[in-house]
Amino acid sequence: MYNAFIYPYLNYCVAVWGNTYNSYLDPLIKLQKRAVRLISGAEKLSHTAPIFQKLKILNIHKLYIYSVQLFLYKHHDQSLPIIFDAFFTRNNSVHNHNTRQNLLFHVPISRLLQVSRSIRHTYVKVYNHFSACLDLNCTFITYKKHLKSYLLNNDVSSLI
Numbered sequence: 710m711y712n713a714f715i716y717p718y719l720n721y722c723v724a725v726w727g728n729t730y731n732s733y734l735d736p737l738i739k740l741q742k743r744a745v746r747l748i749s750g751a752e753k754l755s756h757t758a759p760i761f762q763k764l765k766i767l768n769i770h771k772l773y774i775y776s777v778q779l780f781l782y783k784h785h786d787q788s789l790p791i792i793f794d795a796f797f798t799r800n801n802s803v804h805n806h807n808t809r810q811n812l813l814f815h816v817p818i819s820r821l822l823q824v825s826r827s828i829r830h831t832y833v834k835v836y837n838h839f840s841a842c843l844d845l846n847c848t849f850i851t852y853k854k855h856l857k858s859y860l861l862n863n864d865v866s867s868l869i
Contacts, residue, residue, distance in 0.1 A: 711766060715744050719772060724780055727773025728831050728869065738769055762861060770869050771860045774835055781836045782852050785845050797833060813837045835868050 719741065727734075742757045749760050761768055767775055783789050784797065798815045800808070814833040843855050 711744065711748055711764070715741065719769060720776070723769070723773050724776040725828075727769065727776065728828075734769060741769055765857075765861060767857070767860055771865065774865055774868055775856060775860055777832055777835045778839050778856055779849075779853065781832060781839075782845060782849065786849070796829070797836075810837075813840060831869070838865070838868055 719737065731738075745751075745757055745760050745764065745766060746753065746755060749764060751757075751760055757768075780789075784793055800810055800813055800815050803815045814836050816830065816833050816837070839856070839859075842859060843852070845852070847855070
């Protein structure tokens with residue numbers, strides 16, 4: 710029931726709106742938790758983290774990271790339109806130092822809160838995190854399975 714009636718609405722363009730302020734996301738988070746409690750038959754005030762884990766459902770924040778990382782997998786695989794080639798900059802194009810992180814994306818630096826919540830900034834943080842955790846040299850279907858498994862079993866709240 711969740712995948713048929715709730716997931717499509719939460720997943721629609723989540724890569725664009727999913728990094729907004731928590732005050733905007735709070736009603737959606739509460740609705741998602743309420744739906745998961747209803748589906749599982751849990752009590753009204755029960756904790757939802759074990760229910761999400763048991764049902765193998767990603768909460769809104771993890772769904773955002775999942776969507777972003779799938780987009781970045783396609784970017785790595787060069788299966789996106791050519792306009793996205795210049796969207797992200799690698800560290801080795803910013804400086805000539807041979808470092809361990811020269812193949813990662815360059816994090817744009819800004820003190821403005823709006824920039825730190827921008828797509829270019831958050832996508833870079835997500836990509837750089839997962840480049841160390843998951844292998845990008847596999848098929849898209851395999852990568853999706855590994856990514857979802859990783860998100861279900863690990864805390865990634867520091868990425869948002």
